[in-house]
Amino acid sequence: MTSTLPQQRTLTAGCKVNLYLDITGVRPNGYHELHTLFVPLAEPADTLTVTPAEGSGLRLTCSRPELEGPDNIIIKAYEAFAEATGFRPGLRVHLDKRIPFGAGLGGGSSDAAAILRYLNNSAGQAALEHTALSALATRIGADVPFFLMDGPAWATGIGEELVPAELDLAGFTLVVLCPDIHVSTPWAYAAWDAAHPATQKNEKRPECLTCAASAGKCFPCSAFLLHNSFEHVVFGAFPKLRQLKEALLRQGAAGAVMSGSGSSLCALFRNRQDAERAVLTFRQEQVPAFFHSF
Structure with missing residues (x-):
């Protein structure tokens, strides 16, 4: 087996937001069926400094020591790849964690995809073809295959069935807020289940009320298509998040939505200056804020 390991490599792991997230049903095994729109973002981002080491196995250190245990998804990704391929190099990995934990931005999944x-x-010669690598990524976490792609994607199933999205957001500026609030994903799903005890799977895709086109093809005719099934249960338990969404709209956003199971929020602004003012205002209020122009 031949392989190439650079002396040291710094990997950047960006994040994602969900501009649309609909829970369409629950499988018999308890997993939830989703219809969601993933959009990749460069910031906030984690960095992984990877250094070859003697022997085999991965040793992880982190800017947040509580994340260094064997349950870290980076270690799980390494072990899954090693088991599938027999490629088990000695590595030291230091994770500089900048993507907030429990924010619905997919930071852990992005880290796993990076490694x-x-x-x-x-x-x-042990490298996997893209299809096999994506299948392996699915076993690590439902969002991991998305981070092996380049560009927006619609996801169905439990989030692993991906189709590239023809998403045109030219002229929009996206603002992302990352309040210091942790929302547990298992808790969010349990709360949604409690609020929907008799939900049946719905195969119908949402339609744009403006042009009656599939939601996958009508951006950016209406930024008000932004939707998240988790909002009503998460906002009930974390009213500060509802207040932040309302503040984004007051500051000129065409639409705003929570990402994933929270706690981050994202908003589309048609006017870049409004977006920049909003980011400055939230940062002055000690709410981390980022923006991305399309």
């Missing part, structure tokens, strides 16, 4: 890319690019 999978690194391993696959270094594995030589």
Whole structure:
């Protein structure tokens, strides 16, 4: 087996937001069926500094020491790749955690995808084809395959069935808020289940009320298509998040929505200056805020 390991490599793991998230049903095994729109963002981002080491196995350190245990998804991704390919290099990985934990931005999944890319690019003849790598990523976490893609995607199933999205947001500026509030994803799903005890799977895709086109093809005719099934249960338990969404709308956003199971929120602004003012205002109020122009 031939392989190539650089002396040291710094990997950047960006995040994602969900501009649309609909829970369409629950499988017999308890997993939830989703219809969601993933959009990748460069910031906030984690960085992984990867250094080859003697022997085999991965040793992880982190800017947040509580994340260094064997349950970290980076370690799980390494072990899954090693089991599938036999490629088990010695690595030291330091994770500088900048994507907030429990924010619905997919930081852990992005970290896992980053180490999978690194391993696959270094594995030589043991490297996996993209389809096999994506299948492996699915077993690590439902959002991980998305971070192996480049660009927006619609996801169905439990989030692993991906189709590239023809998303045109030219002229919009996206603002992302990351309040210091942790929302547990298992709690959010349990709260949604409690509020929908008799929900049946719905195969019908949402339609745009403006042009009656599929939601996958009508952006950006209406930014008001932004939707998240978790909002009504999460906002009930965390009213500060509802207040932040309302503040985004007051400051000129065409639409705003919570990402994932929270706690981050994102908003589309048609006017870049309004977006910049909003980011400055939230930062002055000690709410981390980021913006991205399309």
